[in-house]
Amino acid sequence: MSEALAELRGVSRVYQKGKERVDVLHELDLDIPGGDFLAIMGPSGSGKTTLLNLLGGLDRPTNGTVTVGGAELSSMSNNQLSNWRATHVGFVFQFYNLLPVLTAQKNVELPLLLTNFNARERAERAAIALDIVGLSDRARHLPRELSGGQEQRVAIARAIVSDPTLLLCDEPTGDLDRGTADEILGLLQILNREHGKTIVMVTHDAQAAEFATRTLHVDKGQLESRAAA
Amino acid sequence: MKYFGLIWHNVWRKKIRTSLTILSVLVAFLLFALLNAVGQAMSTGGATTGAARLVVVDKVTIINFLPRSYQNKIAQVPGVAAVSHQSWFGGFYQDSRNQFPQFPVVPDEYLALYPEFVLPDEQLQAWKRNRTGAIIGRDLAELYELKIGDRIPIQSTIFTNKDGGRTWEFDIEGIFDTTDPKGGTAVLLFHYDYFAESNTFGDGFVGWYTLRLADGADPVEVANAIDEQFANSPNETRTSTEAAFAASFAKQFGNIALIVRMILGAVFFTLLLVAGNTMSQSVRERIAELAVLKTVGFRDGTVLGIVLTESILIMAIGGVLGLGLGWLAAQAIGSAMAMFVPGGIVISADIILLAIAVMIAAGLLSGVFPAVKAMRLSIVDALARG
Numbered sequence: 001m002s003e004a005l006a007e008l009r010g011v012s013r014v015y016q017k018g019k020e021r022v023d024v025l026h027e028l029d030l031d032i033p034g035g036d037f038l039a040i041m042g043p044s045g046s047g048k049t050t051l052l053n054l055l056g057g058l059d060r061p062t063n064g065t066v067t068v069g070g071a072e073l074s075s076m077s078n079n080q081l082s083n084w085r086a087t088h089v090g091f092v093f094q095f096y097n098l099l100p101v102l103t104a105q106k107n108v109e110l111p112l113l114l115t116n117f118n119a120r121e122r123a124e125r126a127a128i129a130l131d132i133v134g135l136s137d138r139a140r141h142l143p144r145e146l147s148g149g150q151e152q153r154v155a156i157a158r159a160i161v162s163d164p165t166l167l168l169c170d171e172p173t174g175d176l177d178r179g180t181a182d183e184i185l186g187l188l189q190i191l192n193r194e195h196g197k198t199i200v201m202v203t204h205d206a207q208a209a210e211f212a213t214r215t216l217h218v219d220k221g222q223l224e225s226r227a228a229a
Numbered sequence: 230m231k232y233f234g235l236i237w238h239n240v241w242r243k244k245i246r247t248s249l250t251i252l253s254v255l256v257a258f259l260l261f262a263l264l265n266a267v268g269q270a271m272s273t274g275g276a277t278t279g280a281a282r283l284v285v286v287d288k289v290t291i292i293n294f295l296p297r298s299y300q301n302k303i304a305q306v307p308g309v310a311a312v313s314h315q316s317w318f319g320g321f322y323q324d325s326r327n328q329f330p331q332f333p334v335v336p337d338e339y340l341a342l343y344p345e346f347v348l349p350d351e352q353l354q355a356w357k358r359n360r361t362g363a364i365i366g367r368d369l370a371e372l373y374e375l376k377i378g379d380r381i382p383i384q385s386t387i388f389t390n391k392d393g394g395r396t397w398e399f400d401i402e403g404i405f406d407t408t409d410p411k412g413g414t415a416v417l418l419f420h421y422d423y424f425a426e427s428n429t430f431g432d433g434f435v436g437w438y439t440l441r442l443a444d445g446a447d448p449v450e451v452a453n454a455i456d457e458q459f460a461n462s463p464n465e466t467r468t469s470t471e472a473a474f475a476a477s478f479a480k481q482f483g484n485i486a487l488i489v490r491m492i493l494g495a496v497f498f499t500l501l502l503v504a505g506n507t508m509s510q511s512v513r514e515r516i517a518e519l520a521v522l523k524t525v526g527f528r529d530g531t532v533l534g535i536v537l538t539e540s541i542l543i544m545a546i547g548g549v550l551g552l553g554l555g556w557l558a559a560q561a562i563g564s565a566m567a568m569f570v571p572g573g574i575v576i577s578a579d580i581i582l583l584a585i586a587v588m589i590a591a592g593l594l595s596g597v598f599p600a601v602k603a604m605r606l607s608i609v610d611a612l613a614r615g
Contacts, residue, residue: 049613058524058608079528086526093612097521101238111525113231158525 005034005165005198006055011064012221013050024050026221027064034165037192037199039212046218048202049170055200056089056168057081069165086114090159094171096151098143098158104130104150105139108157115162129157132195133187149180156187160197167191169201173208185211232531236538242511247543250507254547254591255554257500261493261584262555263562266574268489282342283452284474285438288465291474294434295464303438306454308446313338316424316436320383320397322373329369331383331417333424342441345409352377352403360423363399366414370404377401383417388428397427439471497591504595508540512599519603520611533604540596541589548588552581 008030015022024047032038032055042048053059054066057073066073069088076084090111098107108126117125130136133153143151152172159167169188173181189211191197201212209215217224241247285303287293297314304312318331332339336357340346348356348364356362365375375381379401389395399419407414425432442448452468459466512519522532556576563574 053609056524058612079530082523082526082528084526085524091524093521097517097612099235099238099518099521101242102235106234106238110235110522113235114526119231 003033004031005036006030006032006066006068006200008051008054008061009065009067011054011061011066013047013054013059014062024221025054025061028221028223030216030223032198032200034198035192035196037189037211037213038201039209039215040200040202040218041204041206041209041215042218047221048218051218052168052170052200052202055166056091057085086111087162088164089166089168090162090164092152092155092159092167092169092172094174096143096148096155096175098151098154100143103140103142104135104146104154104157107143107154108161110158111162125161126157129161130154132160132191133157147180148176149183152176152180152184153187156184156191160191160195165198167197167199169199171203172201173203173205178207181205181208232535232538236535236542239511239515239535240539240542242515246507246510250504250543251547251550253500253503254544255551257496258548258551258584258588259555259558260496260551261587262552262576262580263558263574264489264492265580265583266555266559266576267562268485269577269580270574281442282471283440283442283448283455283468284471285440285455285466285468286474287437288456288467291437293464294436295438295466297433297435299459299464299466300435300438302458303440303455306451306458308443308451308454310441310443310446311338311341312438312440313342314421314435314438315339316421316434317387318383318385318424319387320385322381322383325384327373329372329415329417331419333421334418335421336418339418342439345407346405346414347408348403348405352405356402359400359402360420361398361400362402363417363419364403364405365401365417367404367406368413368415369417372415375401375404377404388424388430390427391429437474497587501591501595504540504543504591505598507543508536508596508599511539512536512603516606516611516614519606520608523606523608524612529604532606533600536600536603537593537596540600541592544588544592544595548584552576552584 008028011025011028011030012023013025015024024045028051030051040048040051050059054061054073055068057066057068057076060074064074071084071088073081073084098104099110102110105123105126108129109122112122112125115122127136127139130139133156135150135153135157138146138150138154143154146154152175156172167188172188173184176184185208188199188201192199192213199212201208203209285295285299287295294316295314300312300314303309313335315332315334318333320331321328336353340348340353346366352364356364363381369375380398381401382396382398385395385397388397390397399417405414421435440451442451448470455468456466519532522535523529527535559574559576
């Protein structure tokens, strides 16, 4: 495993809910090596998703630093973070979050609208991404015409189409049956092993975590680690 | 342009809602085009300075007649090159809806005042030879499919002829064109002598005078000199430009410009509420999708631009359709209102440019609040709400 792709140092995240102060993450340190497939587990409200949001530059720490690929995210402006996300990170969500008005192909092309690729190049790259996830034959289908598993595959194709180093998956199988979930997890494993993607996956599902190379448990804003079986 | 596909699909996300909104925009811009065109046609004023022709009317109201004896006195005012008179005959052809201007005139005098009217000499001579002869403009000939040699009855709403009827028959002896691209020719001209001899009011009065200024004459000075000459007489005069005359004629029907502004103000206020509501709903129901756009790297400003463009696009689709329908309606209404607006109802380039500006402004106004909401969206909160 190579040197750390992502480093969190002394990261705390505090939310203010009305007059109440909620400490979600507390002085957390974490190194994620390049090529890692890390599962993060923990009870609801433990800070898993917050950790993922910080790694993806969707949120900023109250204290501490988040560095990914040498870029210190906490010091970036909103526009700089947008640019960084467009090229360095892909997101996969529990409920897929595809745009219902666009076909699978057009959903996958979305991140490429932010590049200088022309329409033909965007279409070619989207086709490759759909091919990787095994959905070439569904390119012209709208999300409502796809099964849950197929929708998640499209979401994964959208996440990898810009060829980011880091994939962040928030409960990617939380809405799928066991068989379909295993197919998706197998796909993530392939992306990790064969395409060199570093993957951080938040999950409640211990069986899903077994597909990762290691698992971290988050509880009350703190981390504990153990090697995957 | 690369975002256009995304914007287009978002606009049509709820087809019925978008169609109804576009329909309301269409109606608003149909009214916008039509009312502005009518208002422009009927309310065009003009400064006396720089005018080539002036019109002399009764000071109190243009409904009052002026003595025919004024013609020679006006002709003698320094700066007046030629003068003639016209009178409003107020007739219609076959049906009361077929109204257009008819004027009893003195042929040579009238045509000398309006050199833009082109009439072949043999037709002019034929008209002058025939006491009940008339000439019509090309617009009128085409509108009612009239041709030289036709005998047409005109029913006057004002003048009874000496046989006790109000139907006056005229022989069409000529059809004239105009060299003025903005000028209309939906008009019928007949002999004043025939009119004066045949109507029961008698001779000695006219509706108004039109005069052509001599080269270098100051229109303001000439107008003042004419009005001063008839001051304190039983028929005081008001001299102004032709455009101002047309405007005061139209004001018989009310303050057109004010009515137009009030109607359009109400229409567009309602339109902003309708379109604004559509955009607000559209943004509210796709909070998570907008968060996804931001997640994959769309900047706040780009999201703002996308929502605003959607709003402007809805206005543009409805607006262009409305202008198109307005143009068609203008053709039809222009014919029906030929009496009041001889030049027709024209959706001018000014109106189109103004409409485009209004489309953009209305699009921005109705889209700005939802767009700012989308721009300020917190990705984390939006995704958590799902």
